[in-house]
Amino acid sequence: MQVATTGEPARPEDARGWGADDAIGALFSAHYRGLVRLAVLLLHDDGLAEDVVQDAYVALHRRWWRLRDADKALAYLRTSVVNGARSALRRRGVAERHLAREEGRQEPAASAETGALSLLAHREVLAAVRRLPARQREAIVLRYYGELSEAEIAEAMGVSRGAVKSHAARGMAALRQTLERTR
Structure with a gap:
């Protein structure tokens, strides 16, 4: 190196x-x-x-x-x-x-x-993320865990920026609804 x-x-x-x-x-x-x-x-x-x-x-x-x-x-x-x-x-x-x-x-x-996931503090959120459809889950993970921009997410997923926005918005709405039901 x-x-x-x-x-x-x-x-x-x-x-x-x-x-x-x-x-x-x-x-x-x-x-x-x-x-x-x-x-x-x-x-x-x-x-x-x-x-x-x-x-x-x-x-x-x-x-x-x-x-x-x-x-x-x-x-x-x-x-x-x-x-x-x-x-x-x-x-x-x-x-x-x-x-x-x-x-x-x-x-x-x-x-x-x-074992790695069971150690994470936010089990409810992770469980809800896991239940998301694959594209929504990918958009949410890349955005909020990977801290990528919309352009970087679009490139990683092989979709347009508009599709990233759509997947992320739908994923967040589903997460919000799921987490409100559990409380």
């Missing part, structure tokens, strides 16, 4: 002109934990979340030479994590439906809450 003239480690945003190994190393050091937390909130599975994030870093490393703007690397990683989480949720749904058919059940049993 390169070192800045001040003696501090180089920042990922200074990655222009770096090789893939140095740039990915800096991005990994700076953003891995946050991307895993994002994936955990979307997937509710620590191990799978780590796999999705690692796959995103591997894909970025493989395609580093094709990346036109190194400043977009973090946005690329976020988008990869969101898309990887969507794919994992689709695969999980297919597997659960197949298992339910095999066992003759109507609905699969609800999975246990993961």
